[in-house]
Amino acid sequence: MPPPGAPPFAGIVERALAIVIDSVLIGIVAFILVFAISFSLALGGALVFGLGFGIFSGFYFLLAGVFFLLTLLYFCYFESRSGQTIGKQLMHIRVIDPSTGRSPDLTKSLLRNLLRIIDGLAFYLVGALFVLITDRKQRLGDMIAGTIVVQA
Numbered sequence: 001m002p003p004p005g006a007p008p009f010a011g012i013v014e015r016a017l018a019i020v021i022d023s024v025l026i027g028i029v030a031f032i033l034v035f036a037i038s039f040s041l042a043l044g045g046a047l048v049f050g051l052g053f054g055i056f057s058g059f060y061f062l063l064a065g066v067f068f069l070l071t072l073l074y075f076c077y078f079e080s081r082s083g084q085t086i087g088k089q090l091m092h093i094r095v096i097d098p099s100t101g102r103s104p105d106l107t108k109s110l111l112r113n114l115l116r117i118i119d120g121l122a123f124y125l126v127g128a129l130f131v132l133i134t135d136r137k138q139r140l141g142d143m144i145a146g147t148i149v150v151q152a
Contacts, residue, residue: 021087
């Protein structure tokens with residue numbers, strides 16, 4: 001049960017749609033950043049050193065690293081500030097610290113989101129299983145950070 005006075009827990013569908021929306025937004029920004037960086041480096045190398053466009057071979061590794069970093073920054077910033085990312089706002093759900101009823105602090109948000117690495121395994125199947133089997137509808141990151149996701 002949610003803490004007294006708290007809205008009901010968010011369902012798995014709302015949570016899944018929110019993560020899809022957020023991932024698409026982050027992916028677009030990451031792709032643009034990585035493409036701009038790679039193209040600039042390749043063009044600079046071609047002009048200065050006559051190297052050609054071989055630098056694009058690291059494009060996907062750079063994209064993965066930028067995506068991970070942007071994901072961490074995006075979720076930590078928005079969740080610690082308002083409890084809601086853009087996807088959560090659109091799905092009318094919010095992350096809260098049940099002990100205060102407010103948005104989690106930056107430390108809790110960082111811990112919660114670092115554990116996305118485990119929760120996100122097999123296309124978030126691990127996180128979805130935790131949400132389905134726990135009384136408070138928490139994924140592993142929520143359980144470790146002491147947060148819950150509620151309807152906003």
